[in-house]
Amino acid sequence: MERTLAFETIEKIGKKIRLCGWVDRRRDHGKLVFIDLRDRSGIIQIVGGGELGKLQPQDAVEIIGKVQKRPKEMINKDLVTGEVEVKIEEIKILSKADTLPFDMGKDWLELELPTLFDHRALTIRHKTIKAIFEVGEVVVDVFRKSLNEIGFTEYESPIIVPATAEGGAEVFQVKYFDHKTYLGQSPQLYKQMMLGVFERVFTVTHAFRAEPSVTTRHLTEYTSLDAEMAFIDSWEDLMETAEYVVKEILAAVKKQCQEQLKLYQATVPLVSKKIPRLKFQEAQEIIFKRTKRDHRREPDLGPNDEEEICRWAKEEKGSEFVFITHYPVKKRPFYAYPDPKNPDLTLSFDLLGRGLEWITGGQRIHEYEKLVENIKKWGNDPKDFALYLEAFKYGMPPEGGFAIGAERVTMKILGLKNIREATPFPRDMERVDIRLSTIQEAKKRNKK
Amino acid sequence: MERTLAFETIEKIGKKIRLCGWVDRRRDHGKLVFIDLRDRSGIIQIVGGGELGKLQPQDAVEIIGKVQKRPKEMINKDLVTGEVEVKIEEIKILSKADTLPFDMGKDWLELELPTLFDHRALTIRHKTIKAIFEVGEVVVDVFRKSLNEIGFTEYESPIIVPATAEGGAEVFQVKYFDHKTYLGQSPQLYKQMMLGVFERVFTVTHAFRAEPSVTTRHLTEYTSLDAEMAFIDSWEDLMETAEYVVKEILAAVKKQCQEQLKLYQATVPLVSKKIPRLKFQEAQEIIFKRTKRDHRREPDLGPNDEEEICRWAKEEKGSEFVFITHYPVKKRPFYAYPDPKNPDLTLSFDLLGRGLEWITGGQRIHEYEKLVENIKKWGNDPKDFALYLEAFKYGMPPEGGFAIGAERVTMKILGLKNIREATPFPRDMERVDIRLSTIQEAKKRNKK
Numbered sequence: 001m002e003r004t005l006a007f008e009t010i011e012k013i014g015k016k017i018r019l020c021g022w023v024d025r026r027r028d029h030g031k032l033v034f035i036d037l038r039d040r041s042g043i044i045q046i047v048g049g050g051e052l053g054k055l056q057p058q059d060a061v062e063i064i065g066k067v068q069k070r071p072k073e074m075i076n077k078d079l080v081t082g083e084v085e086v087k088i089e090e091i092k093i094l095s096k097a098d099t100l101p102f103d104m105g106k107d108w109l110e111l112e113l114p115t116l117f118d119h120r121a122l123t124i125r126h127k128t129i130k131a132i133f134e135v136g137e138v139v140v141d142v143f144r145k146s147l148n149e150i151g152f153t154e155y156e157s158p159i160i161v162p163a164t165a166e167g168g169a170e171v172f173q174v175k176y177f178d179h180k181t182y183l184g185q186s187p188q189l190y191k192q193m194m195l196g197v198f199e200r201v202f203t204v205t206h207a208f209r210a211e212p213s214v215t216t217r218h219l220t221e222y223t224s225l226d227a228e229m230a231f232i233d234s235w236e237d238l239m240e241t242a243e244y245v246v247k248e249i250l251a252a253v254k255k256q257c258q259e260q261l262k263l264y265q266a267t268v269p270l271v272s273k274k275i276p277r278l279k280f281q282e283a284q285e286i287i288f289k290r291t292k293r294d295h296r297r298e299p300d301l302g303p304n305d306e307e308e309i310c311r312w313a314k315e316e317k318g319s320e321f322v323f324i325t326h327y328p329v330k331k332r333p334f335y336a337y338p339d340p341k342n343p344d345l346t347l348s349f350d351l352l353g354r355g356l357e358w359i360t361g362g363q364r365i366h367e368y369e370k371l372v373e374n375i376k377k378w379g380n381d382p383k384d385f386a387l388y389l390e391a392f393k394y395g396m397p398p399e400g401g402f403a404i405g406a407e408r409v410t411m412k413i414l415g416l417k418n419i420r421e422a423t424p425f426p427r428d429m430e431r432v433d434i435r436l437s438t439i440q441e442a443k444k445r446n447k448k
Numbered sequence: 449m450e451r452t453l454a455f456e457t458i459e460k461i462g463k464k465i466r467l468c469g470w471v472d473r474r475r476d477h478g479k480l481v482f483i484d485l486r487d488r489s490g491i492i493q494i495v496g497g498g499e500l501g502k503l504q505p506q507d508a509v510e511i512i513g514k515v516q517k518r519p520k521e522m523i524n525k526d527l528v529t530g531e532v533e534v535k536i537e538e539i540k541i542l543s544k545a546d547t548l549p550f551d552m553g554k555d556w557l558e559l560e561l562p563t564l565f566d567h568r569a570l571t572i573r574h575k576t577i578k579a580i581f582e583v584g585e586v587v588v589d590v591f592r593k594s595l596n597e598i599g600f601t602e603y604e605s606p607i608i609v610p611a612t613a614e615g616g617a618e619v620f621q622v623k624y625f626d627h628k629t630y631l632g633q634s635p636q637l638y639k640q641m642m643l644g645v646f647e648r649v650f651t652v653t654h655a656f657r658a659e660p661s662v663t664t665r666h667l668t669e670y671t672s673l674d675a676e677m678a679f680i681d682s683w684e685d686l687m688e689t690a691e692y693v694v695k696e697i698l699a700a701v702k703k704q705c706q707e708q709l710k711l712y713q714a715t716v717p718l719v720s721k722k723i724p725r726l727k728f729q730e731a732q733e734i735i736f737k738r739t740k741r742d743h744r745r746e747p748d749l750g751p752n753d754e755e756e757i758c759r760w761a762k763e764e765k766g767s768e769f770v771f772i773t774h775y776p777v778k779k780r781p782f783y784a785y786p787d788p789k790n791p792d793l794t795l796s797f798d799l800l801g802r803g804l805e806w807i808t809g810g811q812r813i814h815e816y817e818k819l820v821e822n823i824k825k826w827g828n829d830p831k832d833f834a835l836y837l838e839a840f841k842y843g844m845p846p847e848g849g850f851a852i853g854a855e856r857v858t859m860k861i862l863g864l865k866n867i868r869e870a871t872p873f874p875r876d877m878e879r880v881d882i883r884l885s886t887i888q889e890a891k892k893r894n895k896k
Contacts, residue, residue, distance in 0.1 A: 003679070020679040022644070022843055039679075040599060040647035060679075060845035094679075095814060097843035121839035125644040133645065137602055151488060154585055156671050156854075158873045159607055159631075159654050160620075162880045172608075173623040174631065176668075177660065177877055179884050183607075183622065190873060196470070196573040197581065197872075199488035204652075206607050212625065220624075223604050231451070231468040231487075231508075231542075366543060387881045391569035395470055395545035397508035406604075424645075425606045425638060429625055432610045433835045436627050 001064070006037065006044035009084050012067045019044065019086065020094070022125070023059045025105040026052070037063065037086075038125075044081045045070075048088035057104055058097035058125070064090040113418060117431060124424055131260035132422060136410045138252050140204055143225045143404065146248035150241070152227060153198040157187035157205045163384045170210045172220075183208035186403060188335070191228040192364060193391045195399055202227040204406075214429055216418045217303075217356060219407060221427045228401030235337065235347040235363035238400045239323055242351060242359050243275050245404070246321070253413055264414040269320035269353055276313055277323040280345070283309050299331045307355035321358075325349045334378040335371065337363035337400070347400075354412045361402025368392040449512070454485065454492035457532050460515045467492065467534065468542070470573070471507045473553040474500070485511065485534075486573075492529045493518075496536030505552055506545035506573070512538040561866060565879060572872055579708035580870060584858045586701050588652055591673045591852065594696035598689070600675060601646040605635035605653045611832045618658045620668075631656035634851060636783070639676040640812060641839045643847055650675040652854075662877055664866045665751075665804060667855060669875040676849030683785065683795040683811035686848045687771055690799060690807050691723050693852070694769070701861055712862040717768035717801055724761055725771040728793070731757050747779045755803035769806075773797045782826040783819065785811035785848070795848075802860045809850025816840040 004017040021039035028034075033052035036043050046052065046063055055061065065086040076082030101119060102111060109116070109126045116123050123129055144154065160174055161184045172183040184190075186207050194201040207224040227245070232238065250268045253261070261267065278286070284296045287308050295305055301324065313322035326345040329338060336346040348362030365371045371392055375382045382389060407422040420426035430436055452465040469487035476482075481500035484491050494500065494511055503509065513534040524530030549567060550559060557564070557574045564571050571577055592602065608622055609632045620631040632638075634655050642649040655672040675693070680686060698716045701709070709715065726734070732744045735756050743753055749772065761770035774793040777786060784794040796810030813819045819840055823830045830837060855870040868874035878884055 020845065040601075058843040060843040062679075094845040095840075095843045098816075098841045100842065119838060121641045121644065121835055121837075122842050124641070130645050133603060134601075136604070140602070140604075153488075153582075154588070155581060155872060156584070156588075156654075158669055158875060158881075160656070160669050160875055160880055162882055162884075175621045175623070176880065177658070177884075179880075181880050193569045193572070194872065196569065197578050206604075206654075208608070210625070221606055221608050231510075368546075387569055389569075390567060392543075393546045394548065394570050395506040395508040395543045397468065397542040424603060424642065427606060427608055432608055432624065432627075432629050433606075434610055436610075436625075 005041040006039045007041040007080055009044050009067050009081050009086060013069060013084060014067065016064065016066050016089070017086065019046075019063045019065070021061065021063075023055050023057050023061060023097075025057065026055055028053065034085075037061070038127075042080055045076075045079075045085040046088055047085050048091075051091055052088060055091075055093075056097055057100055058122070059093055060095040060097075062092040062094055063088060113420065114435075117420065117426065118435070120425065120433070128263055129421075131257075131263050132410060132414060132416070133424060135253060135257050135260050135414060136406065136422060138256055139249055139406055139409045139413075140223070140225065142249045142252040143245060143406075144202070144204065146245050147200075147202045147227055150200070150244075152200040152202050152229070155191075155194050155198070155201055155203055157184070157190045157203040157226070159184055159206065159208075161189075163380075170212070172208050172210050185209060186224060187226050188333075188403075189385075189388045191226050191401060192335075192396075192399070193388060195228055195230040195396070196391055196394075199231065200227075200229045207403075212429065216420075217408070219419055219423065219426055219428060222419075223406035223423070225404040225406050226401065227403075228399065230399040231397045232363070232400060233398075235400055238361050238363065238402060239277070239325075239349050239351075242349075242361055242402045242404075243323075246275075246351065246353075246358070247271060249409065250413075260414070264416075266413060266415045268413055270314070270318060271321055272317055272319035275321045275323055275351070276317040276319055277325055277349075278309070279326045280324055280328065281326070283322075283324050286312055299328045303355075306352050306357065310352055310355045313352075321351060321353045323349050323351055327362075332362070334374040334380070335364045337365050349402075356408060356412055357405075358408055358412065359402050359404050361400065363398065363400035366392060366396040366398055368396075453489040454487045455489040455528055457492050457515045457529055457534060461517060461532060462515065464512065464514050464537070465534065467494075467511045467513070469509065469511075471503050471505055471509060471545075473505065474503055476501065482533075485509070486575075490528055493524075493527075493533040494536055495533050496539075499539055500536060503539075503541075504545055505548055506570070507541055508543040508545075510540040510542055511536060561868065562883075565868070565874065566883070568873065568881070576711055577869075579705075579711050580858060580862060580864070581872060583701060583705050583708050583862060584854065584870060586704055587697055587854055587857045587861075588671070588673065590697045590700040591693060591854075592650070592652065594693050595648075595650045595675055598648070598692075600648040600650050600677070603639075603642050603646070603649055603651055605632070605638045605651040605674070607632055607654060607656075609637075611828075618660070620656050620658050633657060634672060635674045636781075636851075637833075637836045639674050639849060640783075640844075640847070641836060643676055643678040643844070644839055644842075647679065648675075648677045655851075660877065664868075665856070667867055667871065667874055667876060671854035671871070673852040673854050674849065675851075676847065678847040679845045680811070680848055681846075683848055686809050686811065686850060687725070687773075687797050687799075690797075690809055690850045690852075691771075694723075694799065694801075694806070695719060697857065698861075708862070712864075714862045716861055718762070718766060719769055720765055720767035723769045723771055723799070724765040724767055725773055725797075726757070727774045728772055728776065729774070731770075731772050734760055747776045751803075754800050754805065758800050758803045761800075769799060769801045771797050771799055775810075780810070782822040782828070783812045785813050797850075804856055804860055805853075806856055806860065807850050807852050809848065811846065811848035814840060814844040814846055816844075 001018040021037040024036040024038040035046040065088045174181045254268045332346045339345040351359035410422040449466040469485040472484040472486040483494040513536045622629045702716045780794045787793040799807035858870040
């Protein structure tokens, strides 16, 4: 018999069907037993007697039964299939689950983060966790589609790189046969090279930062949504493209993820018709005026500053987003384009949303000599950038781009407290699936 | 003035327009000078006098001029814009190119592979190289769309892994703070864990193999298109899904990549209504009969065998594809499902196309105890697979999946001789962008 999915039951009242799925919950009401069966399409209630009593949460089962209307007082309006149920006829256990280490049948999975990740293969099955990945998928999907719409082409960016592009010690080393290579901190240099092929490019890739600190905003491996475009008329073209992509993402999440937003009692961030723009120094002045904290000589905004300027944008401009532009040269990478009006500043921007950086971007230096000069100024050897530099030696028009941290977008839309929750298998200083201390122990064990 | 793209000129005859792009070629005919201008949409001919004479290949330029019909004898039928040209009025050089190290203006880029990759930022701009990435993008895109169509959900699989999943020494080590971690050889364990969330999942990820040999078929970093599905009725469901995806890819390439196929004088592979299936041992017998090479005691097919069995399929079945099934247990990973009829064999398959493996797949062991037993049998410690094993401890139905090597598909469709050509930035034992010997030299230089 063809398999029926949970959500298809509403159109099969009176019919005998075959369902496959996992037991999500069991409720015993005297002789009557109810099962919430979960499959990829949703939940359907199964009703029966003693034969259902032996089922345990997370058992994988196949069920044959008849779809029937629920009695009026039993209708569940919160469930797509809430007007029907399936009266059991046959049941086959495909895989019996062991006793769970905690209750997965609650509406909200109240676990401490370490437990949540120690049992990740199990906890990801909960509807509140699944909802996070569903939002995450829309974010990536809309990034892709919205850029395809306006002439961008996707390419695959390499992960293993020969040298560290952005400088800094926060890079993971890869033993590559007899050589040292690294995990890319961003696809920056590659997306710039690809401009010569497609002129407008993007990539969905993983970026790696060996930041030796544990914060709620950083992962050591994260999904970077990177775009780059050539033949810009002004660096403001880049901000406009970034703004367009963010608005497309928010609109799609609002439309496609109503259930997920409801689970998290979340709303997509307010976005004004045009996202307000502040120069870095203007932002510092506003923060000083509002808080009396004087960070006006700092070269960057701290986490508190980012939160404060977002509060300002919401209160004064009705926007939960704000662009901060013209960051100082010394806090930007070697390829950032200096502001012709003030060479200490760059034609760069960050998009802050709900107190956190979502996007970073800017115009890049496209003049070969300037780039060589800056590589030296940043303490690197142009010979290590030979391949990259060829892209500029042989004709590169004005260009720039931006990068979106995918997990941050999901985190901020749903109001998650920790970015680790926004990815199925988070990596940080202390964990790569299992706690790293466990790996040490395993190594000792294997040596014995 | 708004920018016009090359392919839009055909609808703007008589109009003054602004174009941006790279000089692809220059042809001087006495006082008349012709430029092929390249932008992301294609090529448009620019016609003018001496002012065009100073332009060099790969210069990035902005041109203002008037679109006019070409004289009848000058029409180029091979070009989308071949009936028009743009009479130059103004020209602005956005970025002057240095003298090229070789002629990029030829129809075919006749370079040795090392030169092709030593100057990759330049060579990728050639239309024949661009065509490869265009086909590659369709392959990935259709993999994604065809699986979305049938209820699969995409997720992001991690690159850094705590232990080696598939065994073997061919793994890259990552220095992770004070710990040893690795680059994933495949997303296998993660896609299986994700079944509990979405039931049908796929990922577009990079996989890493530290194979200490240089062949025309292997990259150390490649794009793996991985799918996995639960609640299968039979392992043959997996082959059918793989066949569906391949057919969708071929149909899309045939439809969308006519120009690219023409450039390579390539045709998409012949595929019969149902791809022929041979058991591993049957394939060995056929190869023996046809070649008298007796490999019937080998546990796997060698490259020559794969080519031979593909010749057989084409000659005997009119198909450039053939499924080989029931590979021996000893050549498959620990999670491969043993054939109930013969426990030395597995319910696994490879799809061979044009002499090469495109896809590998099979049913997986979903029973917790069997899996633990096999992990031990393969010489590993179940404790190192604790997270993974939880997915099976708590109810996992029969399941399986497959993985497609994206670059191999592109390579075989276009008839490329070397898989390195199928990716913009190939990595192998000898090269990570630059030749690895160069890195050694740079290190010495930096130490001085």
